[in-house]
Amino acid sequence: MVTLRLKRTPDLCLDVEGIIPEAVQGKTLEEIEKMEILNGSRKVNIGDYFDVTDEGNSLIFEGDLSKVKRIGMNLRDGEILVKGNAGMYVGAFMRGGKITVEGSVDAFSALNMKGGELIVRGNAGDYLGASYRGDWRGMSSGKILVEGDAGKETGCFMCGGVIIIRGTVDSYCGVKMKGGTIFANKARTRAGASMMAGSIILNSTPELLPGFFFERKMEPEIEKLLELEKELIEGEYHLFSGDHAERGAKGKIYVREFISF
Numbered sequence: 001m002v003t004l005r006l007k008r009t010p011d012l013c014l015d016v017e018g019i020i021p022e023a024v025q026g027k028t029l030e031e032i033e034k035m036e037i038l039n040g041s042r043k044v045n046i047g048d049y050f051d052v053t054d055e056g057n058s059l060i061f062e063g064d065l066s067k068v069k070r071i072g073m074n075l076r077d078g079e080i081l082v083k084g085n086a087g088m089y090v091g092a093f094m095r096g097g098k099i100t101v102e103g104s105v106d107a108f109s110a111l112n113m114k115g116g117e118l119i120v121r122g123n124a125g126d127y128l129g130a131s132y133r134g135d136w137r138g139m140s141s142g143k144i145l146v147e148g149d150a151g152k153e154t155g156c157f158m159c160g161g162v163i164i165i166r167g168t169v170d171s172y173c174g175v176k177m178k179g180g181t182i183f184a185n186k187a188r189t190r191a192g193a194s195m196m197a198g199s200i201i202l203n204s205t206p207e208l209l210p211g212f213f214f215e216r217k218m219e220p221e222i223e224k225l226l227e228l229e230k231e232l233i234e235g236e237y238h239l240f241s242g243d244h245a246e247r248g249a250k251g252k253i254y255v256r257e258f259i260s261f
Helices: 029-033
Strands: 003-006 036-039 042-045 050-053 059-062 079-083 098-101 114-120 141-146 162-169 178-187 197-205 213-218 237-242 251-258
Touching: 029 050
Parallel strands: 003 059, 059 079, 079 098, 098 114, 114 141, 141 162, 162 178, 178 197, 197 251
Antiparallel strands: 003 050, 036 042, 213 237, 237 251
16 A cells, blocks of 8 residues: 655644545555645645655554644545554544554544544544534444543544543543443543433543432443453443433443542
């Protein structure tokens, strides 16, 4: 496939929407260099900011890409590898395929995700797997794995799919959630605020909102939690239902222990 190696850090963000495997497949290196992207509001060619080489088995972005937005947006098939950090909107609206980021990603990654897989070896910013601003439908399918920490409002308006945070997720994880499963090793306050359905599994958190009612102690129903690695969940958890601040809420939060941090 093709490697795009960033030549220099741009003064303004680069927008690489549309640069996905199906768009570059079958093109010569010269044709790829002439494909248009945005630098701020100005159209530029890929070759102005990236060295383009024929390397690897997937589409590879390489360098400090923290000012490169929309990598893998609308991905439907194929694989993208990011060797470094990436900017906002990684994998937004993706429907299939796989994106692996060896560093961290900025806010709004996997926005309105409808399928596929996003793996982040570092940390994720705010609104991971959330809904587009003004929309009430967030991530509906697919899988997200973050090996580090994640920011605020992870899974906001989530309707389906699986999000796994091996580190700590910030406040309002699963806010307005309507389906799907979120796992976090640790979660800060207000997890599941106004959630209507779905499951959140937390190994530890300081507290839950008063709209969550204790039901019983139990082991989470592993077989019902799609693709969730069993080794992440061990022992007995406290099951809470809610958020009963919302009429008809049927959400579930499993908490192994309550701690301050």
